[in-house]
Amino acid sequence: MPFPDVKLANRPLHFLYLCDCSGSMAASGKMQALNQAIRQSLPGMAAVARDNPEARVLVRAVRFADHAAWHIESPTPVDQLEWRDLQAGGITAMGEALKLVAAALQTPPMEVRALPPVLVLISDGQPTDDFAAGLEALLRVPWAQKAVRLAIALGHDADLEVLQRFIGTEPATSGRSPRRPLQASNATSLAQYIQWASTAVVGAASMPASRVSETPLEPAAGNIPLPDLPPTVLDPTDDVGPLVW
Amino acid sequence: MSWILPEGASLDFEGLEAPLQIIRGLGGGTQGQVYEVDLEGERLALKWYLPACIARDGGLERRLVASIRATAPNEDFLWPIALLRVSPASRPLIRLRQESFGYLMPLRPPAYVGASEHAAGRLAIGLRQVLRACFGLADAFHALHLAGLCYKDVSLGNLFLEPGGGSILICDNDNVAVDGADHGAVLGTPGFMAPEVLLGQARPGADSDLFSLAVLLFRLLTRHDPLKGQMELAIRCLDEPARRRLCGEDPVFIFDPVDDRNRPDPIEHVAALITWPIYPRPLQALFEQTFCRGMKQPSRRALTGQWKQELARTLDRRALCPACGQENFQASGAPALCWSCASPLPEPITLVLPHGAVLAAPDNELHPHHFDALAGEDLRRPLARVVAHPQDPRRLGLRNLQAAAWSAETPDGRVQPVQPGESCSLAALARIHTPAGPIAVQRPTRPSPAA
Ligand SMILES: Nc1ncnc2c1ncn2[C@@H]1O[C@H](COP(=O)(O)OP(=O)(O)O)[C@@H](O)[C@H]1O
Ligand SMILES: [Mg+2]
Numbered sequence: 027m028p029f030p031d032v033k034l035a036n037r038p039l040h041f042l043y044l045c046d047c048s049g050s051m052a053a054s055g056k057m058q059a060l061n062q063a064i065r066q067s068l069p070g071m072a073a074v075a076r077d078n079p080e081a082r083v084l085v086r087a088v089r090f091a092d093h094a095a096w097h098i099e100s101p102t103p104v105d106q107l108e109w110r111d112l113q114a115g116g117i118t119a120m121g122e123a124l125k126l127v128a129a130a131l132q133t134p135p136m137e138v139r140a141l142p143p144v145l146v147l148i149s150d151g152q153p154t155d156d157f158a159a160g161l162e163a164l165l166r167v168p169w170a171q172k173a174v175r176l177a178i179a180l181g182h183d184a185d186l187e188v189l190q191r192f193i194g195t196e197p198a199t200s201g202r203s204p205r206r207p208l209q210a211s212n213a214t215s216l217a218q219y220i221q222w223a224s225t226a227v228v229g230a231a232s233m234p235a236s237r238v239s240e241t242p243l244e245p246a247a248g249n250i251p252l253p254d255l256p257p258t259v260l261d262p263t264d265d266v267g268p269l270v271w
Numbered sequence: 272m273s274w275i276l277p278e279g280a281s282l283d284f285e286g287l288e289a290p291l292q293i294i295r296g297l298g299g300g301t302q303g304q305v306y307e308v309d310l311e312g313e314r315l316a317l318k319w320y321l322p323a324c325i326a327r328d329g330g331l332e333r334r335l336v337a338s339i340r341a342t343a344p345n346e347d348f349l350w351p352i353a354l355l356r357v358s359p360a361s362r363p364l365i366r367l368r369q370e371s372f373g374y375l376m377p378l379r380p381p382a383y384v385g386a387s388e389h390a391a392g393r394l395a396i397g398l399r400q401v402l403r404a405c406f407g408l409a410d411a412f413h414a415l416h417l418a419g420l421c422y423k424d425v426s427l428g429n430l431f432l433e434p435g436g437g438s439i440l441i442c443d444n445d446n447v448a449v450d451g452a453d454h455g456a457v458l459g460t461p462g463f464m465a466p467e468v469l470l471g472q473a474r475p476g477a478d479s480d481l482f483s484l485a486v487l488l489f490r491l492l493t494r495h496d497p498l499k500g501q502m503e504l505a506i507r508c509l510d511e512p513a514r515r516r517l518c519g520e521d522p523v524f525i526f527d528p529v530d531d532r533n534r535p536d537p538i539e540h541v542a543a544l545i546t547w548p549i550y551p552r553p554l555q556a557l558f559e560q561t562f563c564r565g566m567k568q569p570s571r572r573a574l575t576g577q578w579k580q581e582l583a584r585t586l587d588r589r590a591l592c593p594a595c596g597q598e599n600f601q602a603s604g605a606p607a608l609c610w611s612c613a614s615p616l617p618e619p620i621t622l623v624l625p626h627g628a629v630l631a632a633p634d635n636e637l638h639p640h641h642f643d644a645l646a647g648e649d650l651r652r653p654l655a656r657v658v659a660h661p662q663d664p665r666r667l668g669l670r671n672l673q674a675a676a677w678s679a680e681t682p683d684g685r686v687q688p689v690q691p692g693e694s695c696s697l698a699a700l701a702r703i704h705t706p707a708g709p710i711a712v713q714r715p716t717r718p719s720p721a722a
Contacts, residue, residue, distance in 0.1 A: 027597045029389075029396050030549075030611070032494055032542035037509060070272065077428070079391030080496075142510045172508045218273060226301070234461035234514065235301050236424050238327055249510035253301055254323045256273070257367060 034079050039141040039232045040101060041071075041224070042130075043087040044123050046149035046180070051114035054271055056150055056180055059213035061111045063220040071224040072105045074232075081141055081232030086130070091116030094123035120153035120188070121160030128160075131169040142231050142250050143173040146223050147192050150180035150271070157188055174231055174250050178219050179207040181271030204252040212270050218256045226253040272299055275319055275366050276306055282365075283358040291317070291355075302445075307378060316378040317355065318445070322369035328456035334448050335374055344414035347407055349376045349442045374445070383431035383440050390427055390490055396434040398549070398598040399589060399634060403437030405488050406582040406650055411441055412484050413575035413647075416477050421450040423475040425483035426460035427490060450477040459483060461514050462496065466566060469519035478569035485561040485573065492550060495543035497562055500525035500533035524562035526555070549610045551588060551600050554581045576647075583640070583648040587629045590619045601630065618715035620667065620697055622657075625708050631667045631697055633659045642708035654707050658694050668694035669703065669710070677705045 043064065051057040075083035084101035088094055089112055097112060130136070131143065153160075164170045177189035189207035190196055197205045204227075210216035229235055231250050274296045276282070281290040287310070294307040294314070303320040325331060335354050343350035351374040357365055365371070388394045389401070408430065415422060423446040431440040446457040459468055459475050465482035467473040489497045496503075498518055506513045523533035525543060535543040547555070557573040565572035588600045594614035601607055607616045620631035624641040636653035640646040654673050660666035670693070671677050677689040680702040689695045695703065703710040 027397050029398055029401055030545050032545050034390060034392055034494055034542060035499060035539050077385065077387050079387055139507055142508055172510060236460050237458040238456040249512055251511060257321050257323065
């Protein structure tokens with residue numbers, strides 16, 4: 027006889043991409059690389075969601091250029107997600123994007139009980155609108171304060187200082203850290219960071235992973251201990267010469 | 272996934288005579304990546320560590336070498352077989368700048384699925400199989416603890432189940448160490464960690480394993496978390512500080528007989544409310560022992576031997592509801608109602624054995640420990656199995672799984688042999704003599720309501 031068909035208690039885990047779609051993203055195939063990276067990351071993200079029955083992983087995306095708009099507006103279960111390509115063109119209304127996300131993280135529409143949301147901001151340049159006002163609006167919302175906020179800087183023109191303000195306080199130790207903007211200088215490293223955020227970080231926010239003593243229970247961004255960044259796996263296609271932004 | 276080892280390539284490792292072919296990447300976790308590999312025609316699994324993991328955990332290599340030398344406590348562990356370092360000739364094929372190493376272990380057969388599939392309710396599995404898996408888990412930890420070792424990172428993620436028969440496999444054995452001796456890096460997985468470990472007051476060891484084991488058993492048996500009740504519902508954002516409060520600073524068992532602050536919610540936690548009453552009182556009592564008095568007093572937690580005994584006894588009490596067919600675990604004597612459809616359960620035929628009693632329900636088995644007081648509970652080598660008659664499933668028989676014949680005795684004293692592989696009808700018998708010992712067939716004293 028089958029085990030009783032009982033529903034497992036779970037909580038929603040909201041995952042939001044904030045994607046820079048300004049005109050500069052059209053250069054050197056950055057927009058295509060971002061679309062590819064997100065699309066390629068979805069099966070891994072779905073697998074992590076399957077392995078974490080305590081979490082209901084729901085994905086949304088905001089695009090920003092001349093204005094900010096929802097690219098995926100309704101929170102979508104990751105296994106039902108189809109990624110439509112983002113198009114580049116316009117300026118960089120990043121502040122407006124933050125305001126859009128701030129409104130979405132109010133309760134309601136946010137549930138009363140949830141896991142910490144994960145916000146991933148991806149940009150290759152400077153905001154052209156009032157970033158400070160957007161950030162202020164965002165950080166007034168309790169769910170945004172609790173959120174795991176990550177940022178990926180595409181190429182060398184990204185405004186690292188702005189991205190750091192989005193993430194929060196910079197860690198005291200030097201070196202690569204998820205609490206600093208992740209610098210993707212080519213399509214391979216972008217794909218690795220997107221994959222890391224959508225699998226390792228989603229896993230850490232939904233069901234805790236094994237803890238080791240040297241990654242102590244210190245409060246990290248959004249009060250979730252962040253997993254190690256992906257190792258720099260040497261690209262077997264290195265000799266072809268990866269496109270450097 | 273960016274694989275560190277090149278799929279398809281053959282690599283030479285120090286100490287291995289033959290090259291190892293990397294068949295494909297199987298998955299990556301927080302510590303490393305796991306590959307299916309071929310060594311001279313044999314399929315094995317290879318775990319390759321990330322440099323960050325090696326750097327953080329100074330004792331890793333030493334522990335692995337000790338485990339490899341000690342060999343597996345029993346066959347349910349995907350135990351390390353050999354530590355591997357790449358040869359200088361193959362070094363350029365490893366896509367890492369830093370040095371790293373890995374270990375070989377048996378490959379998990381495809382019939383085994385991650386235990387989280389059961390937790391998520393996606394697995395077709397019966398209560399008997401779940402209880403057998405729980406027994407297997409208790410048995411594996413019994414063997415590990417008796418060897419003086421501890422596991423340290425018990426969690427749903429490190430357990431695999433074979434849903435057809437309920438056998439198990441335990442992976443991720445690289446934190447195993449002599450209890451109390453080693454200061455490995457791992458602390459455990461929140462949600463499974465003992466409160467004293469979560470709060471940093473103790474290092475993981477055999478006592479904290481007992482807590483984590485009880486959590487895992489509870490999650491398998493109820494599809495719910497032992498600490499998630501009203502107190503969890505009061506938390507809006509379930510983040511690290513909230514988990515620390517819930518599981519470390521003020522942990523309360525949802526079925527604590529005294530402290531009712533954390534009772535399951537009738538809507539949100541319905542899984543726990545439906546499944547918990549299925550299990551017999553003595554099994555529930557072991558959870559209460561571990562999660563009430565044992566919550567703060569690690570030495571009071573139920574031991575692996577107690578779990579083995581009660582889980583085996585629960586399987587012995589298994590009976591099928593004649594109305595809905597659902598599996599029930601009947602306390603002896605007391606009339607009972609089916610937990611699923613509330614029909615009255617008839618008093619079953621009982622097989623009375625020198626050590627224990629087994630209810631006659633299809634698939635229930637007799638084992639050496641039912642006959643020999645010195646044999647520990649073990650479900651691997653059944654001596655007899657209750658079977659339903661192929662034409663009339665209500666007629667139950669007992670199949671001889673031993674290598675020698677039995678002699679079956681009717682109430683009026685007639686005797687007939689039961690050859691290996693044959694079954695005898697329980698309705699007609701009073702007693703069965705087997706090489707392991709006698710079986711007395713006890714029929715209901717009151718007529719069953721169905722008759
Ligand atoms: N012996 C094995 N056979 C087959 N698959 C395995 C084996 N060991 C681990 N795996 C798989 O490899 C992946 C990562 O394994 P794991 O050791 O748990 O990583 P980590 O400890 O780094 O989280 C998981 O998907 C797991 O199911
Ligand atoms: Mg693991």
